[in-house]
Amino acid sequence: xxxxxxxxxxxxxxxxxxxxxxxxxxxxxxxxxxxxxxxxxxxxxxxxxxxxxxxxxxxxxxxxxxxxxxxxxxxxxxxxxxxxxxxxxxxxxxxxxxxxxxxxxxxxxxxxxxxxxxxxxxxxxxxxxxxxxxxxxxxxxxxxxxxxxxxxxxxxxxxxxxxxxxxxxxxxxxxxxxxxxxxxxxxxxxxxxxxxxxxxxxxxxxxxxxxxxxxxxxxxxxxxxxxxxxxxxxxxxxxxxxxxxxxxxxxxxxxxxxxxxxxxxxxxxxxxxxxxxxxxxxxxxxxxxxxx
Amino acid sequence: xxxxxxxxxxxxxxxxxxxxxxxxxxxxxxxxxxxxxxxxxxxxxxxxxxxxxxxxxxxxxxxxxxxxxxxxxxxxxxxxxxxxxxxxxxxxxxxxxxxxxxxxxxxxxxxxxxxxxxxxxxxxxxxxxxxxxxxxxxxxxxxxxxxxxxxxxxxxxxxxxxxxxxxxxxxxxxxxxxxxxxxxxxxxxxxxxxxxxxxxxxxxxxxxxxxxxxxxxxxxxxxxxxxxxxxxxxxxxxxxxxxxxxxxxxxxxxxxxxxxxxxxxxxxxxxxxxxxxxxxxxxxxxxxxxxx
Numbered sequence: 170x171x172x173x174x175x176x177x178x179x180x181x182x183x184x185x186x187x188x189x190x191x192x193x194x195x196x197x198x199x200x201x202x203x204x205x206x207x208x209x210x211x212x213x214x215x216x217x218x219x220x221x222x223x224x225x226x227x228x229x230x231x232x233x234x235x236x237x238x239x240x241x242x243x244x245x246x247x248x249x250x251x252x253x254x255x256x257x258x259x260x261x262x263x264x265x266x267x268x269x270x271x272x273x274x275x276x277x278x279x280x281x282x283x284x285x286x287x288x289x290x291x292x293x294x295x296x297x298x299x300x301x302x303x304x305x306x307x308x309x310x311x312x313x314x315x316x317x318x319x320x321x322x323x324x325x326x327x328x329x330x331x332x333x334x335x336x337x338x339x340x341x342x343x344x345x346x347x348x349x350x351x352x353x354x355x356x357x358x359x360x361x362x363x364x365x366x367x368x369x370x371x372x373x374x375x376x377x378x379x380x381x382x383x384x385x386x387x388x389x390x391x392x393x394x395x396x397x398x399x400x401x402x403x404x405x406x407x408x409x410x411x412x413x414x415x416x417x418x419x420x421x422x423x424x425x426x427x428x429x430x431x432x433x434x435x436x437x438x439x440x441x442x443x444x445x446x447x448x449x450x451x452x453x454x455x456x457x458x459x460x461x
Numbered sequence: 462x463x464x465x466x467x468x469x470x471x472x473x474x475x476x477x478x479x480x481x482x483x484x485x486x487x488x489x490x491x492x493x494x495x496x497x498x499x500x501x502x503x504x505x506x507x508x509x510x511x512x513x514x515x516x517x518x519x520x521x522x523x524x525x526x527x528x529x530x531x532x533x534x535x536x537x538x539x540x541x542x543x544x545x546x547x548x549x550x551x552x553x554x555x556x557x558x559x560x561x562x563x564x565x566x567x568x569x570x571x572x573x574x575x576x577x578x579x580x581x582x583x584x585x586x587x588x589x590x591x592x593x594x595x596x597x598x599x600x601x602x603x604x605x606x607x608x609x610x611x612x613x614x615x616x617x618x619x620x621x622x623x624x625x626x627x628x629x630x631x632x633x634x635x636x637x638x639x640x641x642x643x644x645x646x647x648x649x650x651x652x653x654x655x656x657x658x659x660x661x662x663x664x665x666x667x668x669x670x671x672x673x674x675x676x677x678x679x680x681x682x683x684x685x686x687x688x689x690x691x692x693x694x695x696x697x698x699x700x701x702x703x704x705x706x707x708x709x710x711x712x713x714x715x716x717x718x719x720x721x722x723x724x725x726x727x728x729x730x731x732x733x734x735x736x737x738x739x740x741x742x743x744x745x746x747x748x749x750x751x752x753x
Contacts, residue, residue, distance in 0.1 A: 245730075293677055297744070313677055342677075355663055356674050360681030362725075363655055366718045368740040370710070371647055373717070382648050383746045385585055385605055385634075389652030391747060392684050398744035401737035408725045408733055418662070419722055423715070425665070426658045430711055433654075433700045438537075441700055445693035448660035452589070452690035454675045455683060 173332055174237035174261075176201040180228065180250055181242035182215055183400075184295060185265045187304030189239065190220055192337035195306050203232050215301055230255035237333065240264035244406035247272055251279040261326045262287040263333075267353060267403070269317045269346040271410035284321035288330040291315045291349065292339060293357075299400040310338035317346045354414035358407055359422055362415070364396035365404070465624055466529035466553070468493035472520065472542060473534035474507055475692075476587060477557045479596030481531065482512055484629035487598050495524050507593050522547035529625065532556035536698035539564055543571040553618045554579040555625075559645060559695070561609045561638040563702035576613035580622040583607045583641065584631060585649075591692040602630035609638045646706035650699055651714055654707070656688035657696070 177193060179186045182204045190202050202221040205228055206212050215224045223232070228250065231238055238260050242250055247266065256262065262283060266272050269289050276287055294312040296303065314334040318327050331341045344352075367390070371382045386394065408415055432440035469485060471478045474496045482494050494513040497520055498504050507516045515524070520542065523530055530552050534542055539558065548554065554575060558564050561581050568579055586604040588595065606626040610619050623633050636644075659682070663674045678686065700707055724732035 315677070352670070352673055352677055355659075355666065356678055356682040358681075359662075360659060360685050362721060363659065363718070364681070365737050365740045366721055367647075367652060367655065367714055368743050369721075369736050370651075370714045370717045372739050372743060373713070374647065378644070379743075381644050383743065383750050385607070385644055386648055386747050386750070389650075389656070389688055390648040392688060393652050394740070394744040394747050396681055396684060397737070397740035399737075399741075401734050401741060404737050405730050405733040409728055409730055412725055412728075416722065416726060419718075421665070422659055422662045423718070425662045426655070426711075426715070429654060429658055429661075430708065433704055434708060436701055436704075438697050438701055441697040442693050444661050445657050445689070445691075445696050447664050448657045448686070448689035449691075449693060451660050451664060451671075451675060452686040455678050455686050458675050458678070 172329060173197065173336060174200070174329065176203070176232070176234045177237045177239060178203045178205070178231050178235035178260075179221075180205050180231075180238060180240045180254070181246070182206045182211060182301050183241060183403075184299050184301070184304050185292065185308075186239060186241035187215075187218075187220065187301035188294075188306065188308035189241075189265075189292075189304075189337060191304055191306035192309060193333070194220070196336050201234065203235065205231075211301060218301060220301070229253050231257060231260065233257050235260050237329065238262045240266070242266075243402050244268050244271055244410040246406075247275045248279060251275050251283075254280065256283070260286070261329050263290045263330045265290060265292055267291060267357070267407050268411040269349045273317075273319060273346050284319060285323040286326045288322055288326050289317045289319070289346065290330060290334070291317075291353070292334065294339075295399075297395050297398040299403070307338070309334065312339050314339040314341050315349055316341060316343045317349045318343055319346070350411050350414045351418075354411060354418045358411055358415050359418050361396055361399060361404055362408065362419070363422075364393040367393050368397040464621060465489065465628060466492070466527075466621065468495070468524070468526045469529045469531060470495045470497070470523050470527035470552075471513075472497050472523075472530060472532045472546070473538070474498045474503060474593050475533060475695075476591050476593070476595050477584065477600075478531060478533035479507075479510075479512060479593035480586075480598065480600035481533075481557075481584075481596075481629060483596055483598035484601060485625070486512070488628050493526065495527065497523075503593060510593060512593070521545050523549060523552065525549050527552050529621065530554045532558070534558075535694050536560050536563055536702040538698075539567045540571060543567050543575075546572065548575070552578070553621050555582045555622045557582060557584055559583060559649070559699050560703040561641045565609075565611060565638050576611060577615040578618045580614055580618050581609045581611070581638065582622060582626070583609075583645070584626065586631075587691075589687050589690040591695070599630070601626065604631050606631040606633050607641055608633060608635045609641050610635055611638070642703050642706045643710075646703060646710045650703055650707050651710050653688055653691060653696055654700065654711070655714075656685040659685050660689040
């Protein structure tokens with residue numbers, strides 16, 4: 170078994186980072202945990218939670234003893250962070266961003282020397298809540314964490330980051346950056362965009378009708394609003410940084426929706442029935458895959 | 462307090478009807494419950510469950526002692542059922558259909574003499590499962606049941622049906638047929654259509670990619686597949702019978718989605734941020750309205 174880190178430093182400390190911190194503390198009560206966050210309110214909240222050993226408002230330099238640095242900032246903040254980040258010479262780095270292409274790009278542009286020891290990662294976990302106060306140690310249990318190593322990534326760095334995620338209960342898989350961004354566009358980004366859209370459609374119905382929609386929110390809409398309650402900054406950044414994959418998948422979705430619209434309009438019950446039956450089968454596959 | 466029925470006869474016995482039967486039995490252990498279902502497998506399942514006093518494969522006549530008849534069939538079956546249904550002279554009737562316009566239409570066309578004692582109703586409750594074996598007595602607790610009385614509806618019939626739903630824990634509200642169908646289009650029908658569509662989009666990605674989508678179904682897609690696992694026949698009928706409201710709301714949704722697509726494509730982060738922030742507020746309203 171590869172080593173686990175003794176001192177993890179977090180750059181940005183929201184739901185994911187604080188859950189990882191909690192899980193690492195359970196795994197090794199003696200671990201040293203330090204946090205940078207640019208937001209004074211978050212720093213205060215981290216102090217109050219008493220989860221970590223030290224909190225700072227200075228991005229750089231990273232505390233000297235850190236052997237793992239976890240970047241957990243919104244996607245559009247990566248460039249700024251990587252431009253300014255001074256890390257101890259042997260520290261391994263990883264991130265938890267939902268889009269990997271933009272992280273690779275920022276790395277190559279602003280911190281190419283970090284390439285061998287930077288392991289791009291993405292735990293497929295989260296809730297509609299944000300902020301360190303909503304994190305919990307069990308968040309990653311039986312969830313996937315996708316790592317997208319680059320050709321430069323050193324195997325020992327990959328092994329350590331894999332170890333960390335498996336240590337906190339995740340199942341780890343590796344794939345290419347481009348493949349990751351395509352898969353996530355369909356499994357996560359498009360569903361969120363659609364959820365945001367339909368809630369927005371309800372808002373623009375006018376106040377009276379919108380109030381009734383809220384009041385009678387049946388299954389369906391209610392579930393969409395839960396998805397749409399996710400952090401606006403995080404999602405804005407995801408769509409702006411995974412633009413290509415999102416727009417291409419969105420085109421497919423729009424085509425499929427138009428086809429169903431035509432089927433409804435023409436009264437083609439057989440087309441609807443077939444599509445709905447296929448959809449139901451996928452649900453069974455997901456339950457069988459243990460992701461339900 | 463108005464009277465409660467002593468003998469309820471169900472025409473069609475799926476998730477909703479069987480949940481109502483269970484809840485009525487809790488409310489009054491002495492109640493007589495009888496069931497017609499056209500499907501022999503469902504009749505066998507009802508016999509095996511031992512929930513009701515009698516099961517029949519003959520639609521008509523309705524058992525003589527029934528003082529409440531609950532129609533719980535897919536939307537497209539209403540015409541056939543109403544054409545052939547012989548009901549005891551004083552029995553009150555109600556239904557649980559998701560679309561009310563088509564029920565009114567079928568009533569006026571095939572059974573106008575029933576208009577004074579037929580109370581159109583729709584409990585906003587359900588799960589992605591179907592069939593009598595998945596029903597449970599608590600399904601309607603704190604959920605809305607919308608009644609859409611017509612100008613002909615007799616107040617005593619309305620009072621009894623209201624009483625039944627309140628008796629099983631639902632909150633009852635009344636509104637017009639057209640208004641109901643519009644509200645439901647946005648709160649339930651469009652979300653389901655979208656969920657079916659995105660799951661269908663995933664299916665058409667090709668087997669390899671689809672398998673990965675299933676494997677890594679993150680939050681978002683996973684929730685959509687749950688919604689999309691609902692009964693295909695029921696949903697086919699809903700879209701075919703609430704065509705106008707669904708297509709009109711779908712046009713609005715498509716416009717809103719196009720606007721967000723343009724915002725992504727043009728990198729307009731402020732537009733995305735504003736939309737996502739609004740959506741989050743709606744979720745808070747829904748939680749405040751007690752529907753979360």
